[in-house]
Amino acid sequence: MTESSIPLLRKIARRDAAAFKEFYRQFAGFVFSIALRILQVRSEAEDLLQEIFFHVWEKADSYDPSRGTPEAWLSTLTRSRAIDKLRRLRRREGRDVSEQEEPAVQPAFQDAVAAREALKEVTPLQREVLELAYFEGHTQEEIAQKLKVPLGTIKTRIRDGLMKLRELYHNESRGGGRS
Amino acid sequence: MNDHENDWLELAELYALGALSPAERERFEQHLEQNAGEGVRHLREKVRETRDALVFLAKELPPAKPSDAVTAQIFERIDQTAARPFWDHGWCIAVAAFALAALGANLWAGNRTAVRFEQRVAALQQELGQSKPVLELISNELTRVVELKGLEAAPGASAYLFWNPETRQGFFSGRNLPGLTPQKVYELWALAGSQPVRAGVFEVDVRGNGTFSLPDLPAGLAYDTFAVTIEPSGGTDAPTGAMVLAGKV
Numbered sequence: 001m002t003e004s005s006i007p008l009l010r011k012i013a014r015r016d017a018a019a020f021k022e023f024y025r026q027f028a029g030f031v032f033s034i035a036l037r038i039l040q041v042r043s044e045a046e047d048l049l050q051e052i053f054f055h056v057w058e059k060a061d062s063y064d065p066s067r068g069t070p071e072a073w074l075s076t077l078t079r080s081r082a083i084d085k086l087r088r089l090r091r092r093e094g095r096d097v098s099e100q101e102e103p104a105v106q107p108a109f110q111d112a113v114a115a116r117e118a119l120k121e122v123t124p125l126q127r128e129v130l131e132l133a134y135f136e137g138h139t140q141e142e143i144a145q146k147l148k149v150p151l152g153t154i155k156t157r158i159r160d161g162l163m164k165l166r167e168l169y170h171n172e173s174r175g176g177g178r179s
Numbered sequence: 180m181n182d183h184e185n186d187w188l189e190l191a192e193l194y195a196l197g198a199l200s201p202a203e204r205e206r207f208e209q210h211l212e213q214n215a216g217e218g219v220r221h222l223r224e225k226v227r228e229t230r231d232a233l234v235f236l237a238k239e240l241p242p243a244k245p246s247d248a249v250t251a252q253i254f255e256r257i258d259q260t261a262a263r264p265f266w267d268h269g270w271c272i273a274v275a276a277f278a279l280a281a282l283g284a285n286l287w288a289g290n291r292t293a294v295r296f297e298q299r300v301a302a303l304q305q306e307l308g309q310s311k312p313v314l315e316l317i318s319n320e321l322t323r324v325v326e327l328k329g330l331e332a333a334p335g336a337s338a339y340l341f342w343n344p345e346t347r348q349g350f351f352s353g354r355n356l357p358g359l360t361p362q363k364v365y366e367l368w369a370l371a372g373s374q375p376v377r378a379g380v381f382e383v384d385v386r387g388n389g390t391f392s393l394p395d396l397p398a399g400l401a402y403d404t405f406a407v408t409i410e411p412s413g414g415t416d417a418p419t420g421a422m423v424l425a426g427k428v
């Protein structure tokens with residue numbers, strides 16, 4: 001059984017390396033998946049992974065449980081830094097970062113979309129806008145332009161998609177989710 | 180709820196999703212800052228709730244594993260900067276370093292009149308002699324390290340207890356304990372089942388740290404838990420105050 005993440009963070013704040021390693025074992029894959037999804041390049045995602053976990057090591061005491069779960073803290077931090085990094089890379093290179101080297105995303109990635117049974121309540125159109133915002137850093141106006149769909153429609157898809165995500169999340173939290 | 184409030188709630192969701200323009204994001208953050216407290220609690224809650232829900236989206240990504248080399252690199256750097264328990268460093272080295280530093284400080288300061296060099300060395304030798312029982316306890320293979328964790332009354336506090344169940348000797352080292360009024364002290368209890376036995380009172384310095392060697396505890400009892408409570412000055416025969424630390428052997 002794994003130790004709960006909040007006590008681990010408290011120990012990390014006291015510079016407990018063993019607690020850090022356990023926390024890393026629990027969340028490295030989660031952080032790396034987000035970094036890879038956004039940056040698309042394995043080496044960049046690994047650089048970011050290091051940055052995120054060094055931040056955890058240095059700033060574990062800044063985690064506030066009243067502001068969300070440790071997973072939410074990590075995903076918000078990873079997403080925000082990954083998108084900043086992606087924008088910097090694009091500015092520097094003057095081209096899409098995914099052209100720099102072989103994409104790390106496995107071919108199975110696209111197929112995996114269909115396998116995400118848990119999210120089947122979120123329609124593909126809702127999911128598309130959520131992912132464009134969350135993983136690619138687009139504003140709702142940018143999404144409307146990109147998809148050539150009225151802004152009002154985008155807002156509705158986002159609102160409805162988030163509502164379903166919240167329901168799924170609450171069901172999962174209450175133990176009513178997948179086994 | 181009026182339309183204005185609904186607008187803020189919608190902004191809160193979009194803020195958590197990261198779909199606001201820089202101007203909208205700034206406006207929302209300013210609103211939170213300028214209306215700190217109860218007035219925007221529901222907006223903060225909406226941001227928190229949405230971020231928690233978005234975790235679910237992230238969890239559905241295909242699993243990915245960083246390379247072992249990267250993991251090793253991260254762990255190496257962490258090990259270099261981790262807080263090592265002081266017994267790892269060698270108690271003698273620490274005490275000797277302290278002694279040398281203290282000597283150096285005295286010599287550097289000149290100490291032109293009062294403190295004679297020989298007297299200082301004698302005093303330090305005495306200090307080292309007093310540390311010897313602690314060194315022996317820590318280096319004894321039967322000694323266990325009991326970790327006491329901060330409870331609700333002092334969540335940031337922690338302590339280690341070096342406890343030898345054979346000799347019933349112990350050395351306690353607490354950290355980050357809240358300061359107390361002069362009328363209060365911390366008292367350590369050894370619990371044999373539900374029976375608490377006094378295991379010493381102590382005070383903490385300005386940083387909330389306190390150490391002491393335990394008195395001889397009664398034989399014939401199987402001590403399985405240690406706990407610290409706040410008690411009236413001088414301590415009590417049975418715990419009466421708030422429990423701040425506890426840990427199992």
